[in-house]
Amino acid sequence: MLVLEDLVIGAGAFRVTADLTLHSGASVAIIGPSGAGKSTLLDAIAGFRSPLSGRILWDGQEITRDAPGKRPVGMLFQDNNLFPHLTLTQNLALALRPDGRLASADHAAIAAALDRVGLAGMENRRPSGLSGGQISRAALARVLLQARPIMALDEPFAALGPALKIEMLDVVAQVAAEIGALVLMVSHDPQDAMRFAGQTVFVNAGVAQGPFDTDALFSDPPKALRAYLGR
Numbered sequence: 001m002l003v004l005e006d007l008v009i010g011a012g013a014f015r016v017t018a019d020l021t022l023h024s025g026a027s028v029a030i031i032g033p034s035g036a037g038k039s040t041l042l043d044a045i046a047g048f049r050s051p052l053s054g055r056i057l058w059d060g061q062e063i064t065r066d067a068p069g070k071r072p073v074g075m076l077f078q079d080n081n082l083f084p085h086l087t088l089t090q091n092l093a094l095a096l097r098p099d100g101r102l103a104s105a106d107h108a109a110i111a112a113a114l115d116r117v118g119l120a121g122m123e124n125r126r127p128s129g130l131s132g133g134q135i136s137r138a139a140l141a142r143v144l145l146q147a148r149p150i151m152a153l154d155e156p157f158a159a160l161g162p163a164l165k166i167e168m169l170d171v172v173a174q175v176a177a178e179i180g181a182l183v184l185m186v187s188h189d190p191q192d193a194m195r196f197a198g199q200t201v202f203v204n205a206g207v208a209q210g211p212f213d214t215d216a217l218f219s220d221p222p223k224a225l226r227a228y229l230g231r
């Protein structure tokens with residue numbers, strides 16, 4: 001269970017507040033207008049931003065000030081964040097072993113993760129030798145490989161066509177189900193939320209609201225959400 005308790009996060013003069021609870025195994029979409037604070041919220045959960053006040057708890061343990069690598073969070077960034085000078089195997093290896101020393105089983109795990117996202121045989125490519133969609137799938141493979149209890153995905157599949165996006169969302173759902181992970185996914189596409197996420201957090205003007213039941217939220221959206229959806 002992830003608890004954000006009276007959390008206030010600052011980004012320059014901007015503030016995001018959150019006071020909510022998300023359960024293990026849930027899939028949660030994080031939606032809201034551009035600049036509302038969605039990435040800021042995810043960054044704080046993953047440990048890339050220190051909150052100004054409040055607490056973050058995972059299964060009762062406070063993780064508010066823990067370094068990102070010590071948190072139960074695997075994060076897929078908006079820019080996918082692969083090292084350009086490293087091959088896919090080397091990029092994924094860092095997720096498993098920050099010291100770079102791979103055990104023989106690690107190679108099989110990396111190959112399996114790449115296979116799962118449709119990149120089998122591309123182990124030795126560098127990001128420059130991949131399309132934008134392939135890079136986003138490689139970044140997903142890295143999160144899958146980490147198999148952390150919270151999978152935080154910041155607009156993960158913007159570079160993919162509709163069919164491939166659905167396929168990758170299904171892969172995320174399968175892996176999350178296997179490990180009982182909580183999935184947090186920032187998206188601008190209401191279809192993603194409805195297809196993938198039982199719950200939705202709506203971030204508006206720096207306030208994270210919810211979680212709401214996704215179907216109920218979209219079938220009768222509050223005024224601010226209607227404005228965002230253009231309805």
Ligand SMILES: Nc1ncnc2c1ncn2[C@@H]1O[C@H](COP(=O)(O)OP(=O)(O)OP(=O)(O)O)[C@@H](O)[C@H]1O
Pocket residue numbers: 011012013014032033034035036037038039040041
């Ligand atoms: N380092 C910073 N200094 C000042 N302001 C910042 C900083 N980082 C983010 N902001 C501001 O914080 C606000 C929230 O940004 P954030 O990236 O969280 O929004 P978002 O909801 O993820 O938007 P988008 O959907 O466009 O990615 C924005 O107004 C942004 O300009």
